[in-house]
Amino acid sequence: MFYWIDFGVARDCRIAAGRADAHHRSPILGLPVNTVELNKIRKSYDEFVAVDDLSLVIRPGEVYGLLGPNGAGKTSTLRMMIGITVPDSGMVSMFGEPLRRAHTQRLGYLPEERGLYKKMKVLDQLVFLGELKGLSGHDAARRAGQWCERLGLKEWTGKKVEELSKGMQQKAQFIGAVVHDPQFVVMDEPFSGLDPASAMVLKDAFLELKNAGKTLLFSTHRMDTAERLCDSICLINHGRAVLEGDLGKIRAGYGKRNVQIKYEGDARFLDDPKLVQSFNDYGNYVEVRLAAGADPQELLRAATACARVNKFELMEPSLEEIFLEAVGKANA
Amino acid sequence: MRNTWLIIQREYLERVRQRSFLVLTLLLPAIIVGAFVIPSKLSKMKNSKTQRLVVVTSTPQFGEIVRQQLVAGTKPGEGVSADADADKDKDVDDDDKPSRDYAIEVDSNSSELERTALRNRVTSGDIDGYLWLSDDAVAARKVTYYGRETGGFIEKAWLRGQLDRAILLEELAQRGVGGAQADELLKPVKLETMHLEAGRETKANDRGAFFAVLIMVMLLYMAVIFYGVSVMRAVLEEKNSRVMEVMLSSATSTELMAGKLIGVGAVGLTQIGIWIVMAGVYALPALAASASTGEIRIAPLTLAAFALFFLFGYFLYSSIYAAVGAVITSEQEGQQLQFIILLPLIVAVFMMGPVMRAPDSPVAVWTSMVPFFSPVLMYVRIAVQPPPVWQIALSLVLLVVTIAGILILCARIYRIGILMYGKRPTLPEILKWLKYAKG
Numbered sequence: 211m212f213y214w215i216d217f218g219v220a221r222d223c224r225i226a227a228g229r230a231d232a233h234h235r236s237p238i239l240g241l242p243v244n245t246v247e248l249n250k251i252r253k254s255y256d257e258f259v260a261v262d263d264l265s266l267v268i269r270p271g272e273v274y275g276l277l278g279p280n281g282a283g284k285t286s287t288l289r290m291m292i293g294i295t296v297p298d299s300g301m302v303s304m305f306g307e308p309l310r311r312a313h314t315q316r317l318g319y320l321p322e323e324r325g326l327y328k329k330m331k332v333l334d335q336l337v338f339l340g341e342l343k344g345l346s347g348h349d350a351a352r353r354a355g356q357w358c359e360r361l362g363l364k365e366w367t368g369k370k371v372e373e374l375s376k377g378m379q380q381k382a383q384f385i386g387a388v389v390h391d392p393q394f395v396v397m398d399e400p401f402s403g404l405d406p407a408s409a410m411v412l413k414d415a416f417l418e419l420k421n422a423g424k425t426l427l428f429s430t431h432r433m434d435t436a437e438r439l440c441d442s443i444c445l446i447n448h449g450r451a452v453l454e455g456d457l458g459k460i461r462a463g464y465g466k467r468n469v470q471i472k473y474e475g476d477a478r479f480l481d482d483p484k485l486v487q488s489f490n491d492y493g494n495y496v497e498v499r500l501a502a503g504a505d506p507q508e509l510l511r512a513a514t515a516c517a518r519v520n521k522f523e524l525m526e527p528s529l530e531e532i533f534l535e536a537v538g539k540a541n542a
Numbered sequence: 543m544r545n546t547w548l549i550i551q552r553e554y555l556e557r558v559r560q561r562s563f564l565v566l567t568l569l570l571p572a573i574i575v576g577a578f579v580i581p582s583k584l585s586k587m588k589n590s591k592t593q594r595l596v597v598v599t600s601t602p603q604f605g606e607i608v609r610q611q612l613v614a615g616t617k618p619g620e621g622v623s624a625d626a627d628a629d630k631d632k633d634v635d636d637d638d639k640p641s642r643d644y645a646i647e648v649d650s651n652s653s654e655l656e657r658t659a660l661r662n663r664v665t666s667g668d669i670d671g672y673l674w675l676s677d678d679a680v681a682a683r684k685v686t687y688y689g690r691e692t693g694g695f696i697e698k699a700w701l702r703g704q705l706d707r708a709i710l711l712e713e714l715a716q717r718g719v720g721g722a723q724a725d726e727l728l729k730p731v732k733l734e735t736m737h738l739e740a741g742r743e744t745k746a747n748d749r750g751a752f753f754a755v756l757i758m759v760m761l762l763y764m765a766v767i768f769y770g771v772s773v774m775r776a777v778l779e780e781k782n783s784r785v786m787e788v789m790l791s792s793a794t795s796t797e798l799m800a801g802k803l804i805g806v807g808a809v810g811l812t813q814i815g816i817w818i819v820m821a822g823v824y825a826l827p828a829l830a831a832s833a834s835t836g837e838i839r840i841a842p843l844t845l846a847a848f849a850l851f852f853l854f855g856y857f858l859y860s861s862i863y864a865a866v867g868a869v870i871t872s873e874q875e876g877q878q879l880q881f882i883i884l885l886p887l888i889v890a891v892f893m894m895g896p897v898m899r900a901p902d903s904p905v906a907v908w909t910s911m912v913p914f915f916s917p918v919l920m921y922v923r924i925a926v927q928p929p930p931v932w933q934i935a936l937s938l939v940l941l942v943v944t945i946a947g948i949l950i951l952c953a954r955i956y957r958i959g960i961l962m963y964g965k966r967p968t969l970p971e972i973l974k975w976l977k978y979a980k981g
Binding site (some may be wrong): 324 | 779
């Protein structure tokens with residue numbers, strides 16, 4: 211289980227260096243422009259600040275993860291990004307222009323909870339959603355039919371939405387978000403409440419869209435899902451970006467400062483504050499976070515001096531750890 | 543525009559296709575027929591049992607007059623009370639008919655002994671009752687009816703009328719006036735009112751106007767309750783099922799609200815259209831008959847006013863319902879607020895009586911200007927007695943301005959409310975939304 215720790219966040223904790231410059235090219239040259247840019251957007255509900263000067267950049271063709279604990283401001287951010295709500299201040303750009311109504315036809319949205327008319331038949335519903343996005347009735351029906359076949363909903367197209375299982379409703383919802391072939395698909399917690407098989411089908415559809423060159427954005431509170439799927443991420447906490455940018459670079463920036471050790475015998479070597487910043491004992495093995503400037507070889511020597519070491523492996527930090535550390539640093 | 547049109551279509555088709563639409567469309571006329579037609583038919587139906595009465599008078603002649611009045615009253619066109627107008631005056635005559643036949647036995651023995659004997663006959667079931675018309679009683683105009691069934695309210699009124707007439711006939715006979723002469727003297731007055739406007743006279747039809755008003759007010763009231771609540775419920779459902787978010791990622795809140803109001807309104811009009819056709823088919827023979835005599839005629843102005851005020855009334859109230867749907871989080875909360883929304887309409891319905899009685903009184907003029915009342919009260923005035931054009935125009939302008947204002951306010955509440963989950967906002971919070979949602 212993953213536990214979020216409330217550290218509180220400082221404003222200037224974004225670690226998103228050296229990224230936008232490489233990919234942001236001028237639209238005048240006909241080169242790809244960023245799909246989305248949020249520039250210091252802010253939204254408060256009465257006293258509560260849901261999103262606090264958040265900035266992020268989503269490049270075309272990437273899978274972007276918006277991560278954070280429940281209540282961090284993920285859904286509020288998504289809503290502002292696609293124009294359901296308007297930020298109190300700050301700027302939302304889409305496809306290189308300030309967000310306009312017309313942009314909504316080029317994006318698809320999958321809300322966190324199922325948002326379909328319960329009494330409506332599945333196909334009618336999908337055609338309706340497609341038409342709202344500017345498709346003709348005929349095109350919408352054809353594409354919805356294709357997608358239903360692709361996701362195994364074909365026999366259910368004449369059924370009312372309320373007769374479908376939760377997983378099938380989620381698939382229908384997904385089709386509703388992509389039926390008009392949008393360039394940018396926004397999904398709020400797409401995997402929550404899905405059984406593994408449905409999640410797999412959805413994930414495959416996901417990757418298919420990515421391969422077709424679409425830009426995908428999804429929010430999740432599960433770091434492991436994000437770790438597997440995302441090219442870039444934005445970690446938010448209390449409405450502020452804690453980390454933003456290319457996942458690989460973020461990881462590299464943290465370096466291999468984790469060590470997994472399997473040992474038998476005396477564990478005194480873990481007590482040296484010059485070598486070990488912190489550790490987590492999982493029973494079978496212990497995960498050690500090296501102190502700043504510590505040499506892993508020295509830790510190995512210290513370990514072999516008092517215990518029998520069966521395994522000693524340097525590891526990249528998990529997203530979970532990166533997040534906790536970023537939050538901790540911001541707090542310090 | 544395209545989005546609004548798509549939303550209208552969806553709202554309309556989904557509702558019309560639902561089984562509940564068909565059920566309501568068929569059931570409501572059935573209920574109305576059940577509630578109005580059957581009891582009135584029943585009350586007109588003659589009690590199959592003949593009422594056997596004994597009329598006790600001091601003279602057999604007077605007894606005979608009473609007998610004729612009571613028996614003849616059951617057969618218009620014959621007997622004493624029948625006159626040439628009887629057939630034409632069907633409406634009036636309907637009310638004059640007793641609900642049962644009478645078999646009258648005249649008895650000119652008004653002794654106390656006879657009274658006891660009659661009492662025994664009533665007890666034994668030989669007769670149903672007796673009327674005590676002794677000279678004293680007649681002189682005092684205080685007649686007593688003794689019987690097992692003392693009869694209903696309408697029957698008593700009829701009986702009294704017939705006795706009035708019998709006593710008058712007897713008095714006239716004693717003064718040497720009888721037969722056709724007496725009938726001539728007792729001929730009732732019929733008042734016909736003509737409406738004079740711009741030198742044109744039209745036969746004022748109070749009865750037709752009354753029913754036109756009543757039907758319209760009933761339809762408006764029902765439409766507001768059914769379709770307004772339906773709008774509210776639909777908004778609530780969209781909000782709770784989060785469909786709202788999907789919709790808002792494609793359409794604006796104004797498009798959503800407009801589409802919903804118009805779509806549901808169109809369903810209402812369809813339903814009412816079906817009812818009008820049904821009523822037309824049902825009432826066609828009667829309508830054809832009354833059209834020839836000009837009995838029930840609804841002026842084109844009344845019809846136009848109906849359509850206009852009906853639509854405006856619907857939009858006024860249902861947009862408030864839409865805003866309420868956006869604010870509340872459950873239907874129970876909605877029920878508490880429903881009464882408040884309906885209150886102006888209920889007040890307007892209560893005002894109907896006074897306004898109908900005096901359509902030109904200052905109270906009627908000014909209340910019919912108030913936008914929340916005017917769909918009912920201005921229509922009432924137009925139907926009863928067309929007011930000056932400037933008054934109609936002013937009330938329409940006020941109504942349209944109010945609707946526009948309410949729509950704008952409600953659209954703002956709607957826009958923010960539909961994305962608010964959890965607790966219901968307080969009034970100050972809603973006022974803050976109004977300020978906040980200008981953009």
